Amino acid sequence: MDSIYERRPWLGSYPQWVPHDLNRASATALGDFLRSAASHPDAPAIYYFDDVIYCGELDRWSDSLAAAFHDMGLRAGDRIVVDLQNVPQFSLAVYAAWKLGVIVVPVNPMYREKELAYFCVDSGAKLFVTLDEIAEHLDLSFLKETRVENIITTSALDFLGPDSPVPETLRGCRRNSVAGCRDLRTLLEQYKGKRVDGTEPTPDSVAYLTYTSGTTGHPKGAMNTHGNIAFSARVYQAMMRLGSTDVVLGVAPLFHVTGEVAHTAVGALAGIPVVLSYRFDPRETLRLIERWKVTMTVASITVYIAWMNNPEIRNRNLTTFAKAYSGGAPVSHALVDQFTELTGCYLHNVYGMTETNSPSHIVPLGTRAPVDPDSGALSVGLPVPNAISKIVDLEDWSVELPPGEVGEIANRGPMVIPGYWQRPEDTQNAIRDGWLYTGDVGKMDKDGWFYVVDRKKDMIIASGYKVWPRDVEDVIYQHPAVKEAAVIGVPDQYRGETVKAFVAVKAGLEGSLTQEEIIAFCKSRMAAYKYPRVVEFVSEIPKTLTGKFLRRALRTTDGGPDAR
DSSP: OOTTTTGGGGGGGOOTTTTTTTOTTTHHHHHHHHHHHHOOOTTTEEEEEEEEEHHHEEEEHHHHHHHHHTTTTTTTTEEEEEEEOOOOOHHHHHHHHTTTTEEEEEOOOOOHHHHHHHHHHHHHHHHEEEEEEHTTTGGGGGGSEEEEOOEEEEOTTTTSOSOOOOOOOTOOOOOOOOTOHHHHHHHHHHHHTTTOOOOOTTTSSSSEEEEOOOSSSSSOEEEHHHHHHHHHHHHHHHHOOOTTTTEEEESSSSSHHHHIIIIIIHHHHHHHHEEEEEOHHHHHHHHHHHHTTOOOOOOOOHHHHHHSSSSGGGOOOOOOOOOOESSSSOOOOHHHHHHHHHSOOOOOEEEEEGGEEEEEEEOOTTOOOOOOOOTTOOOEEEOOTEEEEEEEOOOOOOOOOOOOOOEEEEETTSSSSSSSSOHHHHHHHHHETTTTEEEEEEEEEESEEEEEEGGGGGGEEEEEETEOOOHHHHHTSSSSSEEEEEEEEETTTTTTEEEEEEEOOOOTTTTOOOOHHHHHHHHTTTOOSSSOOOEEEEEEEOOOOOOBHHHHHHHHTTTSSTTT
């Protein structure tokens, strides 16, 4: 049967300057960094607050650290856990590991002993790299039940210049010596000028084991290969028209696939600097955009919401910031309009997941995403070069649906991971014949634009009707007093489930809204079965460190089906 998706109708919606296919040849994530370091050793690689780290320095330091890793017994195929905030040491540890053919396991710095033990055991990691402030507050005895043989600690203050003021974000930091741990800065001095000949990765070599959030069962280690990452970096470079004068704001966590690809890998490929600032702070990142003339970032919508609600945004010159992208969670067109009106910068959508190494769909630079007339959803973009996306039946993956019909989104292409670490059954369930089945519900229009309606598991059944939380949230965001909104289904004796909205109000407007006003606002704008019957006001919507709203946490606190 002739498939419309195989014909890639979205190519007709590409701007003329976007290639239909990218030449990826034998590219690797490490190879991109080494080429940039060799050709532009004096170019900035990282701006850490107000300090500069150059490509040549990062290359030499990672050589030294790789030599230290080698003496600790690390060899190609081994794994190390990197438990760091957005500090230069993250990239340093990554490149040092890759120079030995070692796989990096990045983890969330908020994790505690039980969670960290799981990642160490599941990955079989031999080395644990973390901040001294994290190690100081952990009971490191948990590592005795793992294969970890060495612990390296480092300070968030280590790569600040001797004469640089301590940024407000780091005012509470101090250097600590942690018993039983080796100091990274000391290792760099001990191994200065040393290097080892490791096993250079191939495109099929695993670069990262990036663990999924584990919303269904235990977290799984997605095997992000060097080829996956190098390809996705080229997608961003092509779709955003990145050149030698661009500057990346590294606002997404580097342990997340967005940070791995849209920050670290993009910077290495294009030979452009990445601005790091420990962790997200709205005021500080706005200052750094002006300070370093930032041109591009990929961030969660919650970052943009935080900026819009910070008065500093009106005091900073953001004229260079023209390549703003949001990914990781659905974006309301109302929020895009608000950001554009406030800054003059259009907020482009990008859609992907850990298993697609960040982008599977993207809105090309300078292109306005269309809005679906049926659902009101803003398009997440066009499938990336070399890739194919399709919509399949929610119950039967073998059935492709025509344009305009709602089903599950499936993706195929060089951005898709080969599978999950040591989990062949999970791999088989998610990836079949090269197709990754995302669990996201969406549609494609006749011009090839894709729209995400919601997650399959978040669907609400109210009186027999299907309600996608995203539809309701998009309407709530149109209210001028709303800062954040999240919708869930709660048990209802009569309707089975009913729609409940959690709403955070903009600063200074607290108490100005009532439940009845939000309900009436929605009722006048959507079908009767969709509008929320219950509204709860909260100071903010709970979210992950990467900015995704935690609907599961809302269900738990509400006593819904996820409550324990």
